[in-house]
Amino acid sequence: MLQEINSPEDVKKLTIEQKKQLAQEIREYILQIVSENGGHLASNLGVVELTLAIHSVFNVPTDKIIWDVGHQTYVHKIITGRREALKTIRKLNGLAGFPKTNESEADCFNTGHSSTSISVALGMARARDLKNEKSNVIAVIGDGALTGGMAIEALNDVGYSKTNMTVILNDNEMSISPNIGGLNMFLSKLRTKKLYTKSNMSVKKIMLKIPGIGKPIVRVIQRVKRSLKQLIIPKMFFEDIGFTYLGPVDGHNIEELENILKLSTQVQGPILIHVLTKKGKGYEIAEKNPDKYHATAPFNIETGKPKKEKAKDYSKVFGEKLVELAKNNEKIVAITASMKDGTGLAQFQKEFPDRFFDIGIAEQHAIGMAAGMAKAGMIPVVPIYSSFYQRAYDQVIHDVAIQKLPVIMCVDRAGIVGADGETHQGTLDLAFFRLVPNLNILAPKDFKELEDMLEFAVNLKEPVVIRYPRGGEENYKFDSNQKAETESYKIDSNQKVETESYKIDSNQKVEAESYKIESNQKMETEAHKSDLQQKIEKGKSELLKEGKNLSIIAIGKMVARAMQIAEELKEKFDIEVINARFLKPLDADLISKSINKTKKVITIEDGTKIGGLASAIDELIVEKQIENVKTKNFAYPDEFIKHGTVSEIEKIYGLDAENIKNEIIKMLEAK
Numbered sequence: 001m002l003q004e005i006n007s008p009e010d011v012k013k014l015t016i017e018q019k020k021q022l023a024q025e026i027r028e029y030i031l032q033i034v035s036e037n038g039g040h041l042a043s044n045l046g047v048v049e050l051t052l053a054i055h056s057v058f059n060v061p062t063d064k065i066i067w068d069v070g071h072q073t074y075v076h077k078i079i080t081g082r083r084e085a086l087k088t089i090r091k092l093n094g095l096a097g098f099p100k101t102n103e104s105e106a107d108c109f110n111t112g113h114s115s116t117s118i119s120v121a122l123g124m125a126r127a128r129d130l131k132n133e134k135s136n137v138i139a140v141i142g143d144g145a146l147t148g149g150m151a152i153e154a155l156n157d158v159g160y161s162k163t164n165m166t167v168i169l170n171d172n173e174m175s176i177s178p179n180i181g182g183l184n185m186f187l188s189k190l191r192t193k194k195l196y197t198k199s200n201m202s203v204k205k206i207m208l209k210i211p212g213i214g215k216p217i218v219r220v221i222q223r224v225k226r227s228l229k230q231l232i233i234p235k236m237f238f239e240d241i242g243f244t245y246l247g248p249v250d251g252h253n254i255e256e257l258e259n260i261l262k263l264s265t266q267v268q269g270p271i272l273i274h275v276l277t278k279k280g281k282g283y284e285i286a287e288k289n290p291d292k293y294h295a296t297a298p299f300n301i302e303t304g305k306p307k308k309e310k311a312k313d314y315s316k317v318f319g320e321k322l323v324e325l326a327k328n329n330e331k332i333v334a335i336t337a338s339m340k341d342g343t344g345l346a347q348f349q350k351e352f353p354d355r356f357f358d359i360g361i362a363e364q365h366a367i368g369m370a371a372g373m374a375k376a377g378m379i380p381v382v383p384i385y386s387s388f389y390q391r392a393y394d395q396v397i398h399d400v401a402i403q404k405l406p407v408i409m410c411v412d413r414a415g416i417v418g419a420d421g422e423t424h425q426g427t428l429d430l431a432f433f434r435l436v437p438n439l440n441i442l443a444p445k446d447f448k449e450l451e452d453m454l455e456f457a458v459n460l461k462e463p464v465v466i467r468y469p470r471g472g473e474e475n476y477k478f479d480s481n482q483k484a485e486t487e488s489y490k491i492d493s494n495q496k497v498e499t500e501s502y503k504i505d506s507n508q509k510v511e512a513e514s515y516k517i518e519s520n521q522k523m524e525t526e527a528h529k530s531d532l533q534q535k536i537e538k539g540k541s542e543l544l545k546e547g548k549n550l551s552i553i554a555i556g557k558m559v560a561r562a563m564q565i566a567e568e569l570k571e572k573f574d575i576e577v578i579n580a581r582f583l584k585p586l587d588a589d590l591i592s593k594s595i596n597k598t599k600k601v602i603t604i605e606d607g608t609k610i611g612g613l614a615s616a617i618d619e620l621i622v623e624k625q626i627e628n629v630k631t632k633n634f635a636y637p638d639e640f641i642k643h644g645t646v647s648e649i650e651k652i653y654g655l656d657a658e659n660i661k662n663e664i665i666k667m668l669e670a671k
């Protein structure tokens with residue numbers, strides 16, 4: 001039957017029995033595709049009947065369906081003419097994993113981040129009314145997404161507005177992990193209420209909202225009833241803030257879903273339809289582990305096992321190191337905005353349940369609360385994905401940075417994340433954090449450096465941002481004893497480098513062209529007793545390889561690429577490689593000395609060119625009035641970057657090693 005479905009009209013023609021059959025086929029189809037491409041599985045399996053019912057009752061594109069987060073739109077895509085294209089989902093040039101207005105007119109608004117749908121729906125409904133148009137506007141939002149501040153702000157406005165629009169609350173009791181919070185407790189009371197069916201619905205109550213029915217009489221009766229109901233029926237909360245509450249309804253019963261949706265079109269004012277669904281419905285392995293199959297890599301359908309074993313990644317290294325640090329420091333607390341597993345905090349929660357806080361999909365609140373805890377003497381560590389940190393920007397500025405509070409903001413999934421595409425790429429964080437005074441902004445070149453940076457951050461007592469990418473280390477292996485060694489710049493393993501300003505010891509002087517090092521003498525830095533340049537010191541970069549022809553300044557994962565390129569070109573050119581370590585405070589001394597020496601500099605970062613490392617170095621050259629410098633910046637341009645694998649995207653934007661190498665050759669061979 002699925003082969004016959006090319007538009008919502010084809011669904012509308014089917015009988016309920018046929019729709020049940022179609023639901024089964026859709027589940028199998030989605031399972032097949034996600035097991036091959038990876039993607040969001042459990043949420044999509046949970047909304048098959050709901051999506052069929054929505055498209056049976058409403059008419060897109062006239063009616064507007066705004067899918068919150070948008071990760072659950074695979075069924076919607078299948079029904080709205082993208083059945084075959086779904087096979088390309090999340091692949092380069094294929095369908096996106098989220099709604100995209102440029103993909104289909106059935107997608108009326110782009111989403112990807114949580115909790116936006118009710119605001120957007122209200123906006124569309126108000127515009128419709130101002131333009132005297134007729135259409136239904138529906139926000140479909142999960143119970144997880146409902147924990148986000150923006151959703152609550154919108155509920156507050158919608159309820160009061162009396163605008164005609166519908167919120168469908170898709171309640172599966174799960175965010176990615178089990179949902180949390182007071183609202184969830186409230187919803188769980190509603191869940192236990194008798195399910196809505198066509199035969200038991202409270203007709204009188206609904207009739208109140210239907211225009212033309214004897215309002216005054218019913219209103220008096222209702223007032224009395226309301227005050228009584230208030231005591232016993234918790235659903236009154238939604239009613240009290242201005243919604244007509246319908247439900248709860250079985251989200252896997254197409255017939256009842258269609259009934260309640262049709263009924264909702266008769267009601268005046270804002271409506272909230274409470275739909276109960278099961279995440280992973282129909283695929284037992286996902287039903288049992290909905291969190292694991294929320295978003296998944298390609299897997300074997302029979303066993304549920306991933307096709308490729310997951311290698312160690314930065315999130316895991318972060319989580320393990322944090323547990324280690326927390327064992328010795330009771331002040332360390334961890335906060336997650338509903339991303340415990342993704343950010344590597346599962347072990348922390350097990351070991352320190354009292355010091356672990358899942359606060360819902362509420363990044364603003366996460367940082368605000370962290371600021372409060374920091375002010376009260378704790379050391380909050382808050383790992384949030386780069387693109388979701390955008391949500392908490394004012395809290396970072398207003399609550400943390402202005403007061404210089406020691407909140408450790410760990411920016412996971414920084415840089416290109418791949419298949420999730422433009423709403424999830426973490427290319428802006430270096431730039432937007434760099435604008436904020438008082439922040440220390442660091443990015444590690446490998447796992448070990450992330451551990452060192454975390455340790456540094458815990459001891460610093462200042463706001464710190466540490467950003468690291470999705471996945472694992474680059475292929476390049478840093479020699480742990482690696483440091484710049486050249487004829488003029490030798491360090492033996494007993495020596496310590498005084499990083500402050502490369503001062504000279506009177507007994508023994510080694511002078512590089514522009515660097516001065518002290519030898520045979522242990523030096524202590526203010527923050528740390530450091531072992532050569534391996535340990536992190538505030539505002540100090542790491543000189544990995546000395547050279548004369550070109551300075552490469554790289555940050556984060558791109559440092560490995562820089563070293564690899566410098567080594568591959570070593571027969572031809574003598575290239576200096578600096579691991580910036582800090583975007584802020586930038587190691588202006590060492591970097592400007594290097595540029596002064598080579599007069600040629602390239603920067604490499606996995607972030608946007610505007611505002612990040614590229615800007616920082618270009619500004620430094622101007623500030624220090626270093627003349628006759630040739631520069632080239634490898635970074636992402638001023639655009640939103642679509643989905644594809646990380647290496648495909650790096651290639652498209654010229655950030656792959658091959659291209660950078662060729663550009664360096666051109667630069668250095670140019671007359």
Ligand SMILES: Cc1ncc(C[n+]2csc(CCOP(=O)(O)OP(=O)(O)O)c2C)c(N)n1
Pocket residue numbers: 043046069071072112113114141142143144145146170172174175176279294337338339361363388391
């Ligand atoms: C601002 C923001 N933070 C975090 C996420 C990551 N995220 C994607 S889906 C999801 C859970 C959504 O739960 P719910 O709304 O209940 O939908 P379900 O998947 O259960 O259907 C989270 C936390 C996000 N998309 N946006």
